[in-house]
Each structure stands twice: as structure tokens, then as C-alpha cells.
Amino acid sequence: MDDTPLDVLKAAPDGGTPPQTIDAFFRRLGETAEKLPKRLKQFADFIAANPDRVAVSTVAELAEGANVQPSAVMRFCQEMGFSGFSQMQRLFRSDYSQKWPDYATRLAKLREHGTESPSALLAEFVEVGRASLENLLTTVDPIALQQAVDVLARAETIHMIGFRRAFPVTSYLAYAFEKMDVPAVLHSGIANINMEHLIRPNDAVIAVTFAPYTPITIEMTARARTIGADIVAITDVVTSPLAQLKAIQLLVTELDVGAFRALSASLSLAISLAVSVGAQRNRI
């Protein structure tokens, strides 16, 4: 056989266009897999069975896992339309975190453009709220949540501490507890009256604060801890000052839109907590 122009057909094993999404990748994999030679097929099967490993493994590790040579992995990547493994891995990595960090840039743009129409802003808050809610399921540890419910159900009185941004959360907790006849005190700081002396050793405190942390929330909670009360902390990251206090931590990562956040995730967590506590108290 002589190399006539027909060879271009073979020259491009798979159009230079690499798949742009994980979905497209697996669609192409489905089409191509049967036609691949033995080792490449073997590796394809491995990838299909362990898609989650691609983002966090090296060529050598994947090769070993699939019992093929690193060079086979390389050939596979090229067969799929990528320039090499690194490019393929980039796809798998970006897909994972795309839901999250992309907001940063989008919102930055929104800010620069000046505030657009109110409904555009509303759409942003809705979108961010939905993402925050989705994320809530991963940041809240079910075991910690159960512990928090146990502690609060056992407490004589429940105290809620949280100001400024966190106040909507504590005030809603107060409403919910009141409706369920759970003895609870909202430390609202009204008239600068300090109600801390109400906190007794058998009580529990729900402290809510997000960065930048309101100092008074931290102080009051710390004193409650000294008295011997149990602490349940609703906060944003483990490095929060509340972490110091041997509190049961419930973490909420709420995305900002500009300087504000929608509080959707925090409120949902709070109300779940309250309802669970109410239910457990009535059961006893």
C-alpha cells in the first residue's frame, strides 16, 4: 500500500476536538470502546468503572490499576482526542469544581457592570442559593447534626446567640421553638441587657456567627461554655473562633453575592435542627 492522500483518514484517529464535558467524554467512550485494541479497551473499561479516580491519580497509578503500561494510558488519551493525559485530567478536575469557583468570576463581573436590573440580581441570589443548599448536604456532618439534636433535646433551656447577619437565623429558631413549646431564650441584646446569667449548666446554647465573626457572640458563647452549658455552633468554617470552644459544629458554606448572602442554607439548617429537636423532645 502506498501513501496516497487517503492516509489522512488514518492520520486523524479522532478529530482533534477533545470532549468538552465529562458527559461528552463518556459518550465518545461508548462509541469508541469496541473498536479499541486489547490494552486500550482494558484501560477504557477501567476508566468506565472508576471515573472518580481520574482527577486524583497519576498516569502510573491508573496504569497499575488497569494493569497496563503508562504508554498505553497515553495512547488511550490521544485516541480520545486529547493531546495527552494532562489535558484529559484537566477536564475531570474542572468538572468537579466547576459548580463552585466559577461563581466567583461571574459575580465579580456582575459587580463591575454595576448593579443590573433587580430581577437579574434576584436571579443571581436564587442561583447562588440553590448552589448553597446543594452544598449544605456535604458540609453538614450527619453525625454532628444528630449529636446536636440530642444535646438540644436534653437541655433544660435552649439559648440562641447570634447578631447582625446571623440574627435572622436565631430569630427564626426562636419562632420555631416557641411554636413547639420548647423552652428557649433569644439573646437579642435589646437595651443592652445582658441575659447571660440565665444560662445554667444544664442548658444548651446555639451560637450562630459567620466571618467576620461578631465578637460579642464569641464572648457570650465562651462564657456559657465556662458555666458548663453545651454549645452547638452554626458557623462557616472550622477555623471559626467557635471551634475553640469544644462546640458541636454544623458548617454552612454560604456563597456571597457582593457583600450579602441569601442565608438560604443557614436557615434551612436551622429549621431542620429546630424541628428535629422539637420532635425528639415530644417523643420522650
Add this chain to the structure above:
Amino acid sequence: MDDTPLDVLKAAPDGGTPPQTIDAFFRRLGETAEKLPKRLKQFADFIAANPDRVAVSTVAELAEGANVQPSAVMRFCQEMGFSGFSQMQRLFRSDYSQKWPDYATRLAKLREHGTESPSALLAEFVEVGRASLENLLTTVDPIALQQAVDVLARAETIHMIGFRRAFPVTSYLAYAFEKMDVPAVLHSGIANINMEHLIRPNDAVIAVTFAPYTPITIEMTARARTIGADIVAITDVVTSPLAQLKAIQLLVTELDVGAFRALSASLSLAISLAVSVGAQRNRI
């Protein structure tokens, strides 16, 4: 200073034992964070806020994300007890595959835990919250929203009226307006002091109430209308008593879980409104 045996105390900044689990890692991070120098703390916060990025990023990428030097990242890893970044990343990577199941899968898993468990309830609220948010974009009329923003931006003082279930909404509005230097009064009903006389003809009122409507909200709003103030109503259906008052209506259909709702949609609407008003006021 000569290197006497005492130096071993400094030689091991953190016991050679690196955290064996992600949990242990974050626990140690919580303990250590406060004592870290500026840049290292800065990076610690970044990690706490973006734990999912560690597994799939390079030192350089994380460093850029946290606005620190790569060497600071390295020092941080050693401070946490790892030999270096690679070892720390290995920990995060081994844990990675557990997070892969998508939102739907996680939701299903949480629900399995038995209907009574707090996390099942949380899943319920999250799901309902997402649906409510989605709904919000269709129930809120963009034109009405724009009108509401115009009216509130023009008002001398903004009054917020809303109690019980609606109070988290109004209190968050109060917080937002305060932060943006918009003159606003939260009618909290504290001490039964009626602040209605503060409402003047050139003011505007944001009234928030959901079925079953709190009578006092309706009454106060009605009186404000008599005085001549503009009314923006955040409520649930067009048949709400507030409709009578020629108010600009912003409708939120919030789905219930049992006797409670997550308020996600209402809060999102409120904060969008507040931010838009703040922006428009500053523009004038």
C-alpha cells in the same frame, strides 16, 4: 545560642504525626489556626473554605487562590504535621471519591437514614428550598419588583413591618439597609411601643406576612397607607389582606415541610430588593 539538646523542642513544630483522616485534619486546623502567623492563617482560612480544591490542585494554584506564596503553602503543610504538600494532598485524594456522587445521589442516601433522622429532615428542607427558589423566579413579577425598588429608593425612610414567621425577613432587611446606610426602621414591636407615628407621607413600608396573616402587620400597614406612605408587600398570594391596600405586591410561594418552611425564597427576594434599593440610592 548553641545547639544543645533543648533544640529538639523547636525541631518538631508539630509532632511528626500527620493527621490520618480529613476529620482529624480539620480538627487540628481548628486548634492550630489561631496560633498561625498571618499568611499561614490566610491560607488556613482558604483551605477551610475550599476543602474540595486540595485534592485536584497544585501548590501554585492553591497559593494563587489564597493570595500567598507557594512557599507559604509548603510551610503550612509542615506546620500541620505533614512532610510536605504531596503528603497532605494524598490524604485529601484518598477521601475524594466519597464526594463524587452527585447531589441527587447524596439526597437519596440521606433520606434512607429513616424519615425520622435529622439529616433526612435536612434533605427535605434542602429539596423544598430549592424548589421554592426555582418557583420564585416565576411568581415575582419583574415589573413589580422594579416598581418596588423605585418606590423604596425614593422614600425618605423605609419602614419594615413583619412579625413571627416574617420577622427573620424584616430583621435581615434591617441589617442590609443599615450596612448600606439606607435610613430604615425595623418595627419590632418591642415593649409594645408603637412606632407608627414615625411613618410619614414620604416614607415607604415593606410589609411582610404570610398566611395565617398576623393581624397587627395588616393593621399597622393599613394605617401607614392612610397616612400616605407607599407600601411594598412581600406575601404569599394575591388574596392576601395586603392586596386591599394598593400595595406593590411581590409574591413568594414557599413550600412547607410539615408546619414549617425554610424561608429561602423569601429571604432571597428580600435581600435582592434591599441590595437593588441600596444601589439605586447611591446612584442618585
Add this chain to the structure above:
DNA sequence: AGATAAATGGAATTTAAATTCCAAAAGTGG
């Protein structure tokens, strides 16, 4: 069965990332 093309394994090379090192800057205690 022999010739030719395709596929494979493994080593060599290149590229990129992790890690170390050091000089400059910022704090600290006397």
C-alpha cells in the same frame, strides 16, 4: 507461511511541579 501493519512494553527524555534555601522585611523584647 511469509510479509506487513498494528500494538505493546519498557526505557529515555522532557516538562512541570514540589521542595528547599536564602536574603529581605516585619515583629518583639530588652
Add this chain to the structure above:
DNA sequence: CCACTTTTGGAATTTAAATTCCATTTATCT
């Protein structure tokens, strides 16, 4: 305000991973 320690930024070095290359094996076609 000075000596001394800690912290920081950035470049230099080392290490590890990705990629290429080629000799060898395996399959295919006549």
C-alpha cells in the same frame, strides 16, 4: 532604638510525573 527572632517572598534546586521513542511482539492479509 537596637539586637535578635520570626515571618515572608521569590528564586534555585530537586524530585516526580508526563510524554515520547523505539525495539519487540502480536495480529492480519495474501
